[in-house]
Amino acid sequence: MLAKTYSAILQGVEGRLVQVEVDVSRGLPVFELVGLPDAAVRESRNRVRAAIKNSGYQFPLGRVTVNLSPAGLRKVGAGLDLPVALGILAAIGAFSKDTVTRIASFGELSLDGTVRAVVGILSKVEALGRASRWKAVYVPPANLMEAELSAGIRLQAATSLRDVVDGILAGCPASPGRKREPTLLAPASTGNVGDFADIWGQALAKRAMEIAAAGGHNVLLIGPPGVGKSMLASRMPGILPPLNRQEALEVTRIHSAVGVLQGGSPVTTRPFRAPHHTTTPVGLLGGGPEPRPGEITLAHRGVLFMDEFAEFRRDVIDGLRQPLEDGVVVLSRRSMSFRFPARVMLVAASNPCPCGQWGFADERCTCHAGARHRYRQRLYGPVTDRIDLQVRMSPPTAGEMHNGAVESSSDIRKRVVAARLRQRERWARQEALTNAEVPSGGLEAGCEVAASTVRLLRKLVETVGLSARGYHRLLRVSRTVADLDGCEGVEDRHVYEALHYRLENG
Amino acid sequence: MGRDAVDRGRAVERYVEAYLVRRGYEILARNFQSRFGEIDLVAEDGGVLAFIEVKYRGPQAYGSALESVSRRKRMRLVRTGRYYLAKTGTAKACRFDIVTVDNDSGRYLLRLYKNAFNLNDL
Numbered sequence: 001m002l003a004k005t006y007s008a009i010l011q012g013v014e015g016r017l018v019q020v021e022v023d024v025s026r027g028l029p030v031f032e033l034v035g036l037p038d039a040a041v042r043e044s045r046n047r048v049r050a051a052i053k054n055s056g057y058q059f060p061l062g063r064v065t066v067n068l069s070p071a072g073l074r075k076v077g078a079g080l081d082l083p084v085a086l087g088i089l090a091a092i093g094a095f096s097k098d099t100v101t102r103i104a105s106f107g108e109l110s111l112d113g114t115v116r117a118v119v120g121i122l123s124k125v126e127a128l129g130r131a132s133r134w135k136a137v138y139v140p141p142a143n144l145m146e147a148e149l150s151a152g153i154r155l156q157a158a159t160s161l162r163d164v165v166d167g168i169l170a171g172c173p174a175s176p177g178r179k180r181e182p183t184l185l186a187p188a189s190t191g192n193v194g195d196f197a198d199i200w201g202q203a204l205a206k207r208a209m210e211i212a213a214a215g216g217h218n219v220l221l222i223g224p225p226g227v228g229k230s231m232l233a234s235r236m237p238g239i240l241p242p243l244n245r246q247e248a249l250e251v252t253r254i255h256s257a258v259g260v261l262q263g264g265s266p267v268t269t270r271p272f273r274a275p276h277h278t279t280t281p282v283g284l285l286g287g288g289p290e291p292r293p294g295e296i297t298l299a300h301r302g303v304l305f306m307d308e309f310a311e312f313r314r315d316v317i318d319g320l321r322q323p324l325e326d327g328v329v330v331l332s333r334r335s336m337s338f339r340f341p342a343r344v345m346l347v348a349a350s351n352p353c354p355c356g357q358w359g360f361a362d363e364r365c366t367c368h369a370g371a372r373h374r375y376r377q378r379l380y381g382p383v384t385d386r387i388d389l390q391v392r393m394s395p396p397t398a399g400e401m402h403n404g405a406v407e408s409s410s411d412i413r414k415r416v417v418a419a420r421l422r423q424r425e426r427w428a429r430q431e432a433l434t435n436a437e438v439p440s441g442g443l444e445a446g447c448e449v450a451a452s453t454v455r456l457l458r459k460l461v462e463t464v465g466l467s468a469r470g471y472h473r474l475l476r477v478s479r480t481v482a483d484l485d486g487c488e489g490v491e492d493r494h495v496y497e498a499l500h501y502r503l504e505n506g
Numbered sequence: 507m508g509r510d511a512v513d514r515g516r517a518v519e520r521y522v523e524a525y526l527v528r529r530g531y532e533i534l535a536r537n538f539q540s541r542f543g544e545i546d547l548v549a550e551d552g553g554v555l556a557f558i559e560v561k562y563r564g565p566q567a568y569g570s571a572l573e574s575v576s577r578r579k580r581m582r583l584v585r586t587g588r589y590y591l592a593k594t595g596t597a598k599a600c601r602f603d604i605v606t607v608d609n610d611s612g613r614y615l616l617r618l619y620k621n622a623f624n625l626n627d628l
Binding site: 027 | 626
């Protein structure tokens with residue numbers, strides 16, 4: 001009395017196929033579950049027993065052994081309840097064992113047999129592989145919309161255990177009343193994050209954000225409290241190009257695996273994550289004994305906003321270095337390593353000193369020189385060194401405050417999208433999408449700098465004392481300014497503008 | 507436990523046995539003993555082997571009879587049951603039933619709990 005059925009579990013943010021084997025044999029009554037289950041999986045024994053009984057079936061007497069394979073893979077979460085229940089029912093002959101081996105199912109069971117939603121359904125369904133292998137794939141109704149993003153697999157809504165069993169006995173007909181077309185991702189809007197038109201003044205900072213969005217650069221905003229740093233940062237997703245289908249799927253997979261998906265519907269706007277400055281390296285970068293993605297992965301393809309940048313722990317900031325360069329967080333554990341995507345745009349914001357007034361209203365600054373010095377030291381480290389655009393923001397003047405015509409996010413976004421298109425064509429051979437991603441090696445050759453501008457750059461290296469990295473940063477930002485300008489070559493005026501977005505430190 | 511109590515226990519077990527036979531149980535053993543403990547009745551019910559624990563509670567008892575089958579008692583039943591299977595070479599699905607007998611002012615009140623616990627509940 002052996003039955004096999006299938007499901008999948010999450011490993012990090014990726015799905016893995018799991019075979020559920022059930023053996024019911026004679027002997028003393030016991031229900032055993034083996035194959036590295038975590039506490040939630042082990043507790044599924046109690047849920048499954050009650051759900052089977054309350055759905056009107058007899059839980060088998062004798063020895064019930066459930067094996068989850070591959071046995072070396074840790075099974076986490078409650079999503080295996082439904083396949084375990086179906087395996088048991090098949091093993092006692094409620095329906096054909098041959099059918100159940102061609103069925104994959106997902107779902108947590110409540111004690112009355114209702115199927116509850118699981119996390120990471122998209123990645124799990126994708127782990128099932130070839131569609132032709134399956135007679136039916138049952139997913140919880142609340143997960144159906146997300147699961148349908150995985151093209152090509154025929155899905156059925158599993159309302160309750162009873163419902164699924166009836167469906168299997170009836171030969172797995174498609175659930176009625178649902179269209180089987182792949183779900184289209186909703187047209188991207190700027191989201192409900194607010195508009196650039198809401199912000200008074202701050203022309204330089206807004207322009208810096210536009211350049212950052214266009215070239216994929218990281219930004220550092222420095223200014224006194226209340227000047228609009230957070231407002232600007234939170235509006236950044238609205239001027240970034242809309243997520244394409246591929247990106248939307250990546251973000252949806254991650255958010256689903258972590259369980260932060262809003263209402264079970266796919267993510268269509270760029271994420272904006274603003275972790276608090278007390279966050280730990282695990283909170284920001286991901287980790288833990290069963291590694292979970294951190295904030296930087298939740299911000300994948302969107303904006304990671306770190307307000308009060310100088311207040312973050314040193315190890316947190318230093319931990320950003322590698323993901324910012326590689327776009328991925330790699331965590332190694334005893335038996336395997338986990339890769340969490342982390343291609344983000346970093347927007348860091350900080351006060352110039354602990355009280356925030358230094359450099360803007362020096363007479364109001366209450367900080368000791370020593371405190372200011374320590375603050376600056378924390379602010380300017382190896383990570384700020386890698387931030388291409390650095391802007392000082394001053395409080396708006398009375399004139400700027402009610403200055404009528406301001407551009408909306410969607411106007412800015414149009415320019416950003418056009419500039420990105422130029423970059424993608426230019427850097428196709430370097431396999432980079434934006435100026436910020438191009439390795440320094442091929443940068444100079446590919447930037448198409450006008451001959452006279454080359455002379456200007458050389459002069460700047462001498463007079464301003466640019467470091468090699470500073471030079472490359474200037475070049476990148478100039479290139480993005482030229483792209484926004486619609487110019488093939490980088491000209492003097494682009495370099496002059498780019499010079500605005502660097503602070504004295506670099 | 508005095509002689510009276512033992513006698514009353516045996517009397518109650520016979521009473522329960524008659525009740526189970528009426529319900530279609532086929533009694534295979536009475537007071538089956540192992541070095542781990544004793545099973546009051548072993549019976550077959552519809553192809554399933556049932557190990558039956560009879561629990562008598564006097565009129566002044568506190569709590570239900572079912573609650574008085576402690577974890578330790580359940581362990582004993584399981585071990586003895588395992589011994590029974592080995593000794594008799596039985597290969598059947600098994601379950602543990604509990605019959606509680608409450609003394610309701612002179613009248614016996616029987617309740618049968620089929621499959622009252624399993625090895626996961628130990």
